[in-house]
Each structure stands twice: as C-alpha cells, then as structure tokens.
Amino acid sequence: MERPRDREVSDGELIPGARAGDVNAFATLVQRHQDFALRVATVALGTSQGADDVAQEAFVRLFRTIGRFRDGAALEPWLARIVTNVARNHQRGERRVASRWMRLAGQRTEQAASADHRLDVEAERTVVSSALAQLSTEDRLILTYRWYVEMSEAEMADALGCARGTVKSRLSRAMARLRAQLDAPNADLPRGEFT
Amino acid sequence: MTRDVLDDELGDGIRDAVTDLDIPNVDLSSRVVATLTSTRRPVNQERSVWTRRLSLAAVAAAIVLGVLVTVPPTRSAMASWLGITTVTVTPVDERTDIDRDVEPVADDLGPTVPGAPTIEPIPALGQPDEVSDDATLGRSYLWRTDETDAALPGTDVHAVLSVAPVDGGTAFGKIAFVGDIEEVQIDGAVEAIWVSADHQLADSDPLLSGPALLWIRDGIRYRLEVADSKVRAVELAETVTLGTDLLPAG
Numbered sequence: 103m104e105r106p107r108d109r110e111v112s113d114g115e116l117i118p119g120a121r122a123g124d125v126n127a128f129a130t131l132v133q134r135h136q137d138f139a140l141r142v143a144t145v146a147l148g149t150s151q152g153a154d155d156v157a158q159e160a161f162v163r164l165f166r167t168i169g170r171f172r173d174g175a176a177l178e179p180w181l182a183r184i185v186t187n188v189a190r191n192h193q194r195g196e197r198r199v200a201s202r203w204m205r206l207a208g209q210r211t212e213q214a215a216s217a218d219h220r221l222d223v224e225a226e227r228t229v230v231s232s233a234l235a236q237l238s239t240e241d242r243l244i245l246t247y248r249w250y251v252e253m254s255e256a257e258m259a260d261a262l263g264c265a266r267g268t269v270k271s272r273l274s275r276a277m278a279r280l281r282a283q284l285d286a287p288n289a290d291l292p293r294g295e296f297t
Numbered sequence: 298m299t300r301d302v303l304d305d306e307l308g309d310g311i312r313d314a315v316t317d318l319d320i321p322n323v324d325l326s327s328r329v330v331a332t333l334t335s336t337r338r339p340v341n342q343e344r345s346v347w348t349r350r351l352s353l354a355a356v357a358a359a360i361v362l363g364v365l366v367t368v369p370p371t372r373s374a375m376a377s378w379l380g381i382t383t384v385t386v387t388p389v390d391e392r393t394d395i396d397r398d399v400e401p402v403a404d405d406l407g408p409t410v411p412g413a414p415t416i417e418p419i420p421a422l423g424q425p426d427e428v429s430d431d432a433t434l435g436r437s438y439l440w441r442t443d444e445t446d447a448a449l450p451g452t453d454v455h456a457v458l459s460v461a462p463v464d465g466g467t468a469f470g471k472i473a474f475v476g477d478i479e480e481v482q483i484d485g486a487v488e489a490i491w492v493s494a495d496h497q498l499a500d501s502d503p504l505l506s507g508p509a510l511l512w513i514r515d516g517i518r519y520r521l522e523v524a525d526s527k528v529r530a531v532e533l534a535e536t537v538t539l540g541t542d543l544l545p546a547g
Contacts, residue, residue: 125330125333125334126330128329128330128333129326129327129329129330130326132325132326132329133324133325133326136323136324136325136326139325140320140321140323140325141315141318144318144319144320145315145318150318150319150320153320154321154323154325157325158328158329158332159526159529161325161329162329162332162333163445163446163524163525163526165329165333166526167445180445183445184446187442187445187446188446192421229310230307230310230311230313230314231314234311234314245311246311246315248308248311249308249309249312249315250311250312250315263445277304277307280307280311281307
C-alpha cells in the first residue's frame with residue numbers, strides 16, 4: 103500500500119488547503135486514500151457491494167469535518183472511523199452482513215478447493231478469510247486496523263473511539279476468536295500453521 | 298515459538314486476506330469532487346441568489362410550506378401580514394452572528410417517553426436510541442453516535458427527527474447564516490428548507506442545531522437534524538414512515 107511518506111506532498115501539507123475549501127487539494131487526498139477507504143468499507147460492510155458509495159460518502163463527510171482534524175495526526179485512523187460510521191449507517195435496518203461476507207469467503211473456498219490446494223499460500227488466505235467471515239464486524243475491523251493498516255494502539259483507539267487499554271483487550275479477544283475459528287473442525291487450514 | 302511470532306504469522310494471513318479482497322475499481326476523487334461542487338456554492342453567489350429570492354419567490358415558497366423565512370425589518374410587516382407562525386428562519390449576514398455558546402437542541406428535548414415506541418421512523422437509521430416529548434418540537438427521535446459522526450461537534454448525536462402537528466404546534470425560530478439556507482424538494486414535490494451548517498434554534502432559550510431539514514407534509518411539521526449531506530438528508534426524509542405512534546399522544 104502506498105504510504106504518505108512516499109509522496110512529494112504530504113497529507114499535512116494538503117489538509118490546510120482542504121480545510122480552507124480547496125476541493126483540488128482534497129481530491130488529491132481522496133486519490134491517495136481511496137484504496138484504503140474502499141478496503142475498510144468492504145471489511146465493515148462484509149461485502150464490496152456498496153463499498154464505493156460508503157467510501158464516497160465518508161470522503162464527503164471528511165471534507166466537512168476536516169476542520170476538527172488535529173494537525174500532525176495521521177489521517178487514516180480518522181478516515182477509518184468515518185468510513186466505519188458511514189458503513190454502520192448503511193447497515194442499519196439490514197441484518198445480512200455476516201451472510202454476505204460468508205458468501206464472499208465461500209466463493210473463495212470453492213475456488214481454492216477446485217485448484218486442489220495447489221498453492222498453499224492461496225489456501226491459507228482462503229481459510230483465514232473464511233475464519234474472518236465468522237467474526238463480528240468489530241473483530242474484523244480491529245484485526246484489519248492492526249495487521250493491514252498497521253495502526254499503532256493510539257491510532258486504533260482513535261479509529262475505534264475507545265481507550266488505549268481497551269484496544270489491547272479487544273485485539274486480544276479478536277485474535278483469540280480468530281484462532282478458535284481456525285481450530286474449528288470445518289476449518290481446512292493445514293493444521294499447525296497458525297496454532 | 299513465542300506467542301508474538303505466532304501472532305505475526307496469523308497477522309500475515311489477515312493482511313493477505315484483506316489485500317485479497319475484491320474492491321470496486323472506481324475513481325472516487327471525481328465522484329467526491331462532483332458531490333462537493335454540486336452542494337456548495339460560493340458565499341457571494343449564494344447571497345445574490347438568496348437576495349433575489351427574498352424579493353418574492355422565497356416568501357411565496359414559504360407560504361406554500363407554512364414555513365416563514367423572516368426577512369430584514371423592511372419586510373417584517375409582510376411577515377406579520379402573512380400570519381404564518383409555524384417556523385421562522387431568520388438569515389444573518391455573518392456566521393459569527395450565530396451564538397454557538399448555547400446548549401445543543403439534542404440536550405434539551407424534554408423528558409424521555411417511557412416505553413418508547415418501537416417504530417423506526419427512518420428505516421435507514423434503524424431503531425432510535427431515545428424518544429422524547431417536548432412542548433415546542435413535539436416528539437423527537439434521537440440516534441446517538443460518536444464524535445466523527447455527530448451533527449454538532451462535541452456531541453454524540455447523529456440525528457434527531459422531531460415531528461409535531463402544524464395545527465396547535467408551538468412556533469419556533471431559526472437563525473442561520475444566509476449562505477447556509479437553501480430551498481430543496483422532497484419527493485420532487487414537497488417544499489423544504491435545508492440549513493447546511495450549525496445554526497441557532499430560537500426557542501424560549503436559544504439552542505444550537507447542526508445541519509437540519511425542515512418540511513411540512515400532510516399537516517405535520519418535520520425537523521430532521523442530521524450529520525449528513527443535503528442529498529442524504531433529503532433521501533432520509535423521503536423514507537420517513539408515518540406510524541400510528543409517530544406523534545405524541547393528545
């Protein structure tokens with residue numbers, strides 16, 4: 103994933119412009135972080151369907167609230183929190199999140215099975231994806247923040263809107279639940295790999 | 298192997314699984330810019346449009362709405378003559394004219410209704426967290442959230458829908474920056490007023506409101522304060538369902 107430090111103009115240099123209403127400066131931020139926002143939206147929704155609408159709305163909301171963004175802080179935790187909130191609003195009244203993610207993971211399981219697990223790495227990914235599918239949205243998000251986004255505990259606390267101490271315990275419980283899923287009898291992960 | 302190493306291996310699997318997710322292949326920047334530029338107009342342009350509207354059209358629309366946009370003193374006689382008292386919206390020339398050092402509307406909604414109705418007046422928002430009855434605003438449904446999703450900075454309220462019958466309803470006023478006030482339509486027909494930023498609600502005590510949509514439909518006055526764009530607020534308004542217990546008893 104491309105990180106802000108790899109680019110010529112930093113987020114910190116673009117944010118004051120966006121804060122002053124410069125839509126072009128904000129568009130650069132959108133281009134830079136859209137992949138991140140789409141992935142978080144997909145994790146939060148449990149499906150890629152509608153993830154673009156959620157990410158788009160999240161960026162509009164980010165523009166509106168960027169005046170409250172603390173100078174010097176990382177943008178992605180703040181953005182992740184907005185994406186998650188928008189996704190939650192889209193989900194309200196729906197109760198199909200788990201089944202949608204499971205359907206997505208199930209498709210991958212079938213694909214991997216048809217290849218007779220020729221590629222162990224692919225199979226492992228599939229099994230982890232299937233195990234993630236069994237977790238709650240909150241568990242999937244905190245694991246995504248920790249391992250995919252590589253947020254610090256402080257950043258996760260920001261993104262989740264909780265205390266740093268709570269992050270540690272939540273992460274620990276989410277990892278334990280993921281391990282439990284991987285240990286479940288129907289998990290076809292090669293045993294001993296992650297346990 | 299230590300637990301940390303095991304965590305790292307599992308973490309690699311999580312990272313790969315998320316990296317492997319199929320995400321929409323879209324250019325969000327153009328879509329976001331289009332949304333922002335379609336909902337924002339330069340203040341000067343907004344003012345000139347508003348000034349023109351104030352001459353006749355806005356007042357005429359207010360008559361249809363039952364919502365009065367009050368105007369500078371030279372037109373106050375007309376306002377009085379129209380006799381519309383449901384809601385007054387008073388435009389001010391500067392945002393700094395809005396007193397933000399007052400209590401949020403959501404903190405002054407009156408007593409919570411015991412055994413709150415189970416209806417979802419806005420299906421997209423789901424079950425409201427609280428239901429209150431208030432002498433001025435009527436029955437209010439409230440959805441809580443966190444700071445990034447709040448209608449007003451520093452609060453934890455995402456949305457408030459207040460409903461009251463027009464007949465016998467208590468009047469209230471709004472004071473908003475002229476560039477934040479816009480006429481919109483719900484379902485392409487029902488006239489409404491959208492105030493896109495923080496503004497003041499002038500009840501017996503002044504209160505602070507986040508972005509809000511006002512409309513009247515079938516004899517009921519609606520006020521939706523919500524941390525969302527104009528487009529989304531209108532979409533939400535179009536889904537408001539009229540349950541038998543939407544309004545306060547009596």
